[in-house]
Amino acid sequence: MSEILTISGLTKRFGGLTAVNAASFSLTKGEIVGLLGPNGSGKTTVLNMISGHLAPSGGTITLNGNTISGLAPNRIALKGVARTFQLVRGLPSLTVAENVIAALAFGRRKLWGDEARSEALARLAEVGLAQRADQSAQELTYIDQKRMELARALAAEPELLLLDEWLAGLNPTELRTGIDLIQGLADRGITILLVEHVMDAIRALCGRCVVMNAGRKIADGPTAETLTDPEVVKAYLGDDHA
Known part of the structure; x- marks a missing residue:
């Protein structure tokens, strides 16, 4: 390899x-x-x-x-290269999906609009968070905050x-x-x-x-x-x- x-x-x-x-x-x-x-x-x-x-x-x-x-x-x-941090660095004023969309907007493909939302939902599904996409990020449990951070990292492809x-x-x-x-x-x-x-x-x-x-x-x-x-x-x- x-x-x-x-x-x-x-x-x-x-x-x-x-x-x-x-x-x-x-x-x-x-x-x-x-x-x-x-x-x-x-x-x-x-x-x-x-x-x-x-x-x-x-x-x-x-x-x-x-x-x-x-x-x-x-x-x-x-x-x-993508990374997570010891302290989860989400954007608490946004929804879970919007947190991932923000990462996609500045990522390799600079996605916006419907395409960005569709991609965000796919990344959230990968980490088991699709059903929480429209919840406020600040409502997430600790494990789900970590899943959201991982979805944001995966958005960077x-x-x-x-x-x-x-x-x-x-x-x-x-x-x-x-x-x-x-x-x-x-x-x-x-x-x-x-x-x-x-x-x-x-x-x-x-x-x-x-x-x-x-x-x-x-x-x-x-x-x-x-x-x-x-x-x-x-x-x-x-x-x-x-």
């Missing part, structure tokens, strides 16, 4: 702090890869650089062989989807639904990089994991092996458990 995303020597400094230190890894098309590590390890900073919300201090990011590091978020989105703790805070039934939803997207050929702390989801979804600690990549390999790697166990649990 061909590589869709290649990260080489990626570095981000904030003043004297190095948040990401020369990280390198790649994703092949259709993979679901977990990006793991304790809080403060640099995971979200990596997502922010891939999606253009932060400019790297060093290194390169390529998508389908084209350099995207340092481009503005809207330009990266138009090249096929991504080849690469970055999920930042999208499964956090869900009850066991919602988690199962969320896992099935993400697997279904991968089955359609969307490549997914998943920052997540819910290990049941990582084991269910990710064939491979990249693990970071203190800004460095410390492991990259099959999920079962990676989660039992002594350095990974030490990073998560401390010296006493290694």
Whole structure:
């Protein structure tokens, strides 16, 4: 399989702090890869650089062989990268459908009017929200807010989807639904990089994991092996458990 995303020597400094230190890894098309590590390890900073919300201090990011590091978020989105955020960023004054229509209006095809609404309903159906299309976004439950955010991300027609703790805070039934939803997207050929702390989801979804600690990549390999790697166990649990 061909590589869709290649990260080489990626570095981000904030003043004297190095948040990401020369990280390198790649994703092949259709993979679901977990990006793991304790809080403060640099995971979200990596997502922010891939999606253009932060400019790297060093290194390169390529998508389908084209350099995207340092481009503005809207330009990266138009090249096929979409993401969700730890805090759901909906537009509460709009309906659920209007939230997705807003994403379509600024997306790859710049859809408006009836065509945009039809497309929005299709994206909402994909995430199980079609019946709530005309409700106010602020009336949604937590899981449905997350579904709406995912529908907005899918409206960008991504080849690469970055999920930042999208499964956090869900009850066991919602988690199962969320896992099935993400697997279904991968089955359609969307490549997914998943920052997540819910290990049941990582084991269910990710064939491979990249693990970071203190800004460095410390492991990259099959999920079962990676989660039992002594350095990974030490990073998560401390010296006493290694």
